[in-house]
Amino acid sequence: MTSSAAKPLTTASDPCVHCGFCLPSCASYRVLGTEMDSPRGRIHALKAIAAGELELDAMVVGHFDSCLGCFACVTACPSGVRYDQLLEATRPQLNAPELRSSSQTLLRRVLFALLPYPQRLRAVLQALRGYARSPLQALVRRSGLLQLGGGSLAAMERLLPELPKEAFHDAFPVVTPALGARRYRVGLVLGCVQRVFDPAVNAAAVRVLAANGIEVVIPPAQGCCGAVTHHQGETAQTQQLAGELIDSLESVLGPGKPAGAEPLDAVLVAASGCGHTMKAYGTILASQPAWAKRGSAFASQVCDIQEFLAQVGLSESFQAGLRPLALPDGNPASAEQPLKLAYHDACHMLHGQGIRDQPRALLAAIPHIQLREAMEAGVCCGSAGIYNLVQPTEAAELGQLKAADLSATGADWVASANIGCSLQIRQHMGAAPRPIPVAHPMQLLDWSFRGAAPSTPKRP
Ligand code: SF4
Ligand code: SF4
Structure with a gap:
């Protein structure tokens, strides 16, 4: 033993x-x-x-x-x-x-040294920029090189979307003021993978919050919340990352905050895996005497962005400004022809935080939306942190099942509030009987409010 x-x-x-x-x-x-x-x-x-x-x-x-x-x-x-x-x-x-085998241990070490550090991740992705959807990608895929490493390399390569320039730097001011009268003041955690792989989500979240009379504070030095390592039992690294994130928010808002800064009503995040971990900071940091109290205090402020918006309610002016989204044929949705939307329940949102109705209620505020329910809404899509990289075969099978289940709803769009799920579903939607695009609920609300044409990253 x-x-x-x-x-x-x-x-x-x-x-x-x-x-x-x-x-x-x-x-x-x-x-x-x-x-x-x-x-x-x-x-x-x-x-x-x-x-x-x-x-x-x-x-x-x-x-x-x-x-x-x-x-x-x-x-x-x-x-x-x-x-x-x-x-x-x-x-x-x-x-x-x-x-574990030495190759599995090495793969995990590489992932834990890369994923929780946006600057390192960006440096690697910068080197790979231009690869996605290039002739080189087709050549590499045909060569069989990606099958080395038991399928993990191929799984990583398949997740690579085309990255816009916003993926390589965070372009948010520290404070985005509320539009009109200020109702609340919140901090926003960007998420280390979300800010790199789908930066449009945080941009939409900030616009939706501001348009609802909510001032948004984004500490520029923030890193990872530790979700990636927490889910894999890497306790010391998770505690280190949690402490650094608390420090970064307190530098703007806490005891060392600039003179005149006001307290926050909540700390929000638009990625459910991150929210689940940050809500557990009291437990994660309980064994660290210097951090236990700060961890609990921080955790008590954490809210998923949809949980918060459903709780405080969309503002009257925001609701009045919501317009029908475009149907796949380009015409606006109407009472006769509603836009069909399937909301995907991320596991760390549904099972981990008990949040089910709030995102659906927010989406239902968009005119002429018809929500469709998937048959197996509570079953995991196979993303699960780094699962789709360390267990690629099982993850791929689950991804295909999830994409097929969502496609079978007959929906025009999938709404997904977790970056890992969105990347996984986009990747496998290509093989579904009727591929449909995936967007974050904040993007759908933002497009509706701005009257903007929906768009999401291209499938890898
Ligand atoms: S078998 Fe499963 S459902 Fe039944 S008691 Fe055990 S954990 Fe619960
Ligand atoms: S994979 Fe199965 S055992 Fe593991 S957490 Fe999910 S439902 Fe539970």
Whole structure:
């Protein structure tokens, strides 16, 4: 038995009565079909490890690595089993180097050294700029080179969208004033992947907030919230990133804030994976005496942007300014021909934060929108942080299922409020029976308010 297996992982799995009600909602069980890749099987394994009947070895770790951390099983469980807490307590112990192959360990190290640092990510992407949709890309794809590395390299390459110039620098002023009378004052966290891979989302979010009478403060030095590392049990790096993000907001708003700066009503984010992690800063930083209180205080201010807007309500002037969006044929939507919209529930929004109705209510404010529901709205799309890079085969299968499910709604657009999901769905929509474009709800509201023509990044 390894040293990490020597201590009991947890006993909180005891309420599980092994009924199996969670199995149909489990994405890994869906594609792998084995008990050990289901929540019930993993809970059984944890109990066996705690009882000294099973070793935590590479095979067991493989069954935990196949878990997406989507927490659909938590929503589905009638006995209230908190698999999310079990997984978060277990994941740090899976990261001992001897428990994964050297190539898997190296890949994870590269991803954790790159993704949470927008400047490093931008430097790499700058070097690759011009590659996406170029003749070189077609040549490289044909060469088979991308199949080296067990499919992870190909998965990364497929996610590369064409990047606009805004992807390479944050062009926001520190303070964007409210239009008209100010109702609220909020901070905005840009998200390390979102600001690079789809910068139009944050730009739309700022415009929508300002148009609703909300002043937006964006600390220029902000980094990553730590979601990418948190979901993989990289505790020390997550705590470091969380502390740095708190510092960056406090430098503008906290004890060291410029004279005259006012407190915030909330800290918002337009990427649900980030929001889920920032709401957990109290727990993430609890073991750090210097940070515990600041972590809890910060977490208590965090709101998903849709959660906040639904709570405070769209302003009367904003609602009055909303106009019908264009149909695929270019004509404006009407009562006779509404624009059909399928809202995709990101797991860290639906299962992680319990936010379901708020985004739908905001979208319903756009004139002549008809919301369509996907059959399997609560099942993960396969993105799940770095899952689509470290488990590319399972992620691709889930991505295809999700794209087909959304396409089958007959919708004209998909609304997705998490950057990882949006990239994953765009990537797999090409193979769907009826490919449809994907946009963030803030973009749809922004286009409607400005009367602008919808556009999103081209599919890779
Ligand atoms: S986790 Fe919940 S739903 Fe799943 S087997 Fe255990 S008790 Fe049943
Ligand atoms: S978190 Fe998601 S993938 Fe993991 S066991 Fe639960 S439902 Fe399955």
